[in-house]
Amino acid sequence: MKKLIWGLLCCCAGSASYANNDVHWGYQGEVSAEHWGALSDQYQLCATGKNQSPINIQGTYHSTDQHPIQIDYAENPENIVFNGHTVQVNAKNSQNNKVTIDGENYYLKQFHFHTPSENTIDGKQFPLEIHFVNANAQGQLTVLAVMVENGQANPEWTKLWKDFKAQENQTKPITSQIQLQNLLPTTREYYRFSGSLTTPPCSEGVNWIVYKNPITMSQDQIQMLQKVLNFQHNNRPVQVQNGRIVIED
Template sequence: MKKILPATVAVLMLLAGTMAYAAEEQWSYAGEKGPEHWARLDPAFTLCGQGANQSPVNLTGFIEAELEPIKFDYTGLVTKIQHNGHTVQAAYSAGSFMTVNGRQFELRQIHFHTPSEHQLDGKQFPLEAHLVHADAKGQLAVIAVLSSLGAENPNLKKLWQQIPQEVGQEEGMATQVRADHLLPENREYYRLNGSLTTPPCTEGVLWLVMKNPVAVSEEQVKQFSEVIGHPNNRPAQPLNARVVLQ
């Protein structure tokens, strides 16, 4: 019997690992499993194709509504940061809340898209952060923060210092990163109903998009793009009957 070299075994294991991962990837941002095919990939993803209130959108045709300020009670910190193959996601400690229209939502996690998923009057931005919240009934509210190119963002810098390079990699945060430091100073926002921007594209998500972008450097956008390896934005979806309040 031929002796199998340890190096050969290592390569075989590596290939098996890669194949296992490829088989697990249910959807992607391009090709056969790209956004235009999501609805056909799994019966659970039907809304990605048939939903009438899908996100993201190009925010336009704003309606004046005198929206009340969002009340932020973010007391916690980022606990860990993970590369899940679709994005880099930062988990947040329990007990941080925001209140809007009398409804209280707890911050669960923060993740990023490049380029931006939402557009403002047709303008796309290099990076968008999603602060994902849930209320006691599991209803979701997402605060979107757009980024424009400028000075280096010191808070993003702290996060990116531990940005995981490999899919599946997770790092515990060694420095203190607060979610409110990732928000713009001026917290005026646009409001509309929408969905998750990834499969299963579940609707009933309250979207609060910050009107003012925060600055990030070109290098910081590049750092994120290189780790993800491809754009990770779903294209803008039709507004249909929805209105964008401001």
Template sequence: MKKLISLSLITTSFIFASSHWSYQGHTGPKYWGDLDEKFKMCKIGKNQSPIDIKKEVLVKACIKPLKISYNSKAKNVLNNGHTIKVNVESGSYLYIDGKKFELKQFHFHTPSENKINSKHYPMEAHFVHLNNKGEIAVIGVMFKVGKENKAITKFQNLLTKQINIKKPIYLTLKADELFPKNRDYYRFNGSLTTPPCSEGVRWYVFKEPVEISKEQLKLFEKIMGKNNRPTQPVNARKVLY
């Protein structure tokens, strides 16, 4: 009986995973670059994400506070088989050097993908922004276990193991609720952390984590499982702070 259940789970994930990549086994991160010609950057890229943000790669710089202006609502939430993703209506922006990047979606990884001082946090959220040239900027937010996270409370009852079912949510995006009080960040160049692993992504990871209750974290872990790509070589890059 047990065998039967696990077999049906495997079949389901094969049917729904868009290009048959996963976080484990023969379609796991080690093999992403071989699964599809379009995924080759996963294998040959030199500026891949995530990374271990540690002392050796840090460079002190005069970096400006992030200009974030979120004024929209979340549209829906879904489990796409790789992550829990919240899609966002237009109207929320991140401004970088006078360029306007629009927030498209945010999603979650357990444990964190980026490491800080060689340590994982139990969860990391990625807020994905695009500008009108198709360039990508991602804000990474770390979670540590503590108080209940009020923003997550607003949609946690919609989280499900069922794949690709979009559930409408009613959540006004407020940077104050989603992000830590202290917005000091690490800045580096990297890539998407999932296939096709495209590079040229501007990364901003807040130094201060936000809190999530143990029960909330368990819920994400139960639904997503381990969905972190291992950290990648930093190579010639530096992390500004």
């Protein structure tokens, strides 16, 4: 078990908004996902929530009208850190890093990695999943999820990793120019549903966009992340869908 991390940089959450959640959680043993709801009053939704993430995506409904998502990640990322739960790349606080959905702007806060994937598609699990966490002016979250499969190496990953230090909470500035569009699929059909943070406090009301098409990374690149995690997984198991509708766009 890795050294305890006190929840200051929780995956899928803005770093500041959940700074008071100081109860340790993890993916193995007594603090693993099935125990999260009992670890703290603030984590109750992890056990009682009805709109929890991740899910197995199946039985989707086709949208009759188009909802194009405009992604404009113009600024280079700020820094990269292993926060004890995941490798996280923090974005610059900028109006130029945004996702526009139905006229609403969501600004990129950070992106991070899960291995294996958290969401599954028709039961298929991928070796890795990237979560791009975006927030609008009211703090509502939209997460863009990108599946990764084994294949060609991804040049952006190599550039990010150049600055990475595996020691916990050793935040390092990004020194390369990163083309974030190369961490997104070129074909951008997606599934859309309402869910939650996949980490404590499991807050709901998160807009999830999961791209149908994966990107690729090499086996070596995927293993770089697995090695940082001591070859232990950092995915929450899939949760009950509870009648939620998944729209296919």
